[in-house]
Amino acid sequence: MTKAIISVDHFTMKFGDTTVIDDLSFEVRRGETFGLLGSNGSGKTTTIRALLGAYIPTAGKLTINGKPYRVDGSVRLGYLPEERGLYKKESVIDTMVYFGRLKGMSARDARAWSQQYLERVELGDKAGIRLDKLSGGQQQKVQLGITVMNNPELLILDEPTKGFDPVNRRLLMDIIEEHQKKGATAIYITHQMEEVERLCDRILLLKNGNAAAYGTVKEVKKKYGGKSLDDIFVEIYGGRDNA
Amino acid sequence: MHNLGTVFSFEFLRTVKKKVFWISILLFPVMIAAIAAIAYTSGKATDEALKESQSEKFSLAIVDESGVVSPQLIEAFGATVKPDREAGVTAVKSGQVDAFFYFPSDISKNPVEIYAQDAGMFDNSKYDAVAKLLLEQSVSSSVSESVKAILQGNITTNTVTYKDGVEFDGIKTMIIPGIFLVLFYFVIAMFGNQMLNSTVEEKENRVIEMLLTSVETRTLIIGKILALIVLGLVQVLLILIPTILGYLLLKDQLSLPSLDLASLTFDWGRIAAGFAIFVLSFLFFTGLLVTIGASVPTAKEAGPFIGAVMLLIFGPLYAASLFVSNPEAGIVQFLSYFPLTAPIPLLLRNAIGNLQPHEALISLGILLVCTVLVVNLAVRVFRYGALEYSRKLSFKEILGKN
DSSP states (O other), rough: OEEEEEEEEEEEEEEEEEEEEEEEEEEEEEEEEEEESSSSTTSSHHHHHTTTTTTTOHHHEEEEBBBBOOOOSSSSSEEEEESSSOOOOOHHHHHHHHHHTTTTHHHHHHHHHHHHHHHHOOGGTTTTTGGGOOOHHHHHHHHHHTTTOOOOSEEEEEEETOOOHHHHHHHHHHHHHHHHTTOEEEEESSSOOHHHHOSSEEEEEETTTTTEEEEEHHHHHHTTTTOHHHHHHHHHHHTTTOO | TTTTHHHEEEEEEETTSHHHHHHHHHHHHHHHHHHHHHHHHHHHHHHHHHHHHTTTTEEEEEEESSOSSSSHHHHHHOOOOSSSHHHHHHHHHSOOOOOEEEEEETTTTOOOEEEEEEOOTTHHHHHHHHHHOOOOOOHHTTSOHHHHHHHHTTTOOOOOEEEETTOHHHHHHHHHHHHHHHHHHHHHHHHHHHHHHTTTTHHHHOOHHHHHHTHHHHHHHHHHHHHHHHHHHHHHHHHHHHHHHHHHHHTTTTOOOOGGGGGGGOOHHHHHHHHHHHHHHHHHHHHHHHHHHHHSSSSSHHHHHHHHHHHHHGGGGGGGGHHHOOSSSSHHHHHHHHHTTTHHHHHHHHHOOOOHHHHHHHHHHHHHHHHHHHHHEEEHHHHHHOEEEEEOOHHHHHHHHO
């Protein structure tokens, strides 16, 4: 069995009197693409923020490579959060180089990589332009580039296609597949079931802070009588708004 | 402190790359020079216009009950003497003369009365000037030059003071330590807003979550603070250098007071204390403003806080005379030790020389401890407030996080 890169062990998260996650345990194996699924407010983003140290768990332990996450360069992380943005008044290339350097690249390598990436996504001539002068779709491409800088071994993508146009969605899928081939581990947080079917090896469906279903896509489907993931989602979350 | 250099250079370079940074800094000495030039030109033009109006001839009638005004001068001015005040006033009203001066019997107690044709708000001053000139010239013809100088207030003094048997000039000694007070004022006044906004921006732009998974909060905050400090120093140099050059080049043209640099006295103890107070105060307030910025969701909501901080920093200036006259007063001691108000009292008292060494050491200690605390608080607030995109963190929440 492949060794776990991420371990969430009896994780509970409370905000005041509200329990968002209640005694949740799961693992993400090295090299797999893991789907963290659930309706709005089911605790997906909270789990990731706690994993990355932004929230302190009420109880339980969340580790990456066997220890709580710290920004010390020991894990090459590519994180695309749900709430995302960029330094609007800085140039595309300066922003990308800054993040590249924070991720451990030299200034020269970060600049070269950024320029190459921008050429690939047809933004080569926009490198020196301020980010707020780019369209929303162009900014998404830059965010995606920053996420995958320095060849991440762990990709965490929180609703990555949210607000993406079809062109950028295709680009994102291509990039994820490229990193899958390189052996990167990916956590894919979404409620777009067709993307999950295409990309994910194993999935966890969160409901009311608990694991409603957990296993390979095939196992989960089998458990629900061979239904599609869309149907399973509707069955689990019932009449709740899952837009 | 992995990545500290990266954060520092990014924060520093992105500010100095902005045109607005250079415009705001370079505009400052230009504005000061422009204001000085306007004041000088305006003053000169006013003096010239006044002299011109005073030399204008006008017909004059006089009643002198004081007996001070010299009959020869009355004759020289071509003035007519009226029998009484009513006759003089009537002569003005009828247009017979332009002006009538009534000198009462006791001019030390009663005002000289002037009745005249309106010549416009500015030119009306010529009547008052001529009335005073008549009195001055009448008196000065009968007294010595020395008495005349005393009466005109044209006496100068030259004071030599000694301290411990050695010649000592308090004013010349306070100039160098006093520079730190001026520097602190300019740096905070011009840079406070940027300090406050330096941590709000990332929250407003929603870049914070990506950032905090790439760099430690402490490194980010310290990198930002270091960049702000260096930017502050750059700003100080960019203000000082043109100001000094401007002074040296335009000193004579603008009739600026001459400053003999060779005669300045260097009290190294006070200079060192001034420097230490300046640096720690700057660090403390940078940390404080960064903390405030980190606790609010938008720059708009950060705005009101800057007013409160500025009031605390510069409010003690209203008690400046007390710092000079009564440094032992309870309020002076409180303002000197309380970190939020300490910079101005400490820098001012250090400049004038009544800040005792033990007071300087205690207040520096307090500032140092508070600076460390406030930087830690900034890290804490930024870390836990980072994902609060739409609301302010309460003090209870900040302290309640484990």
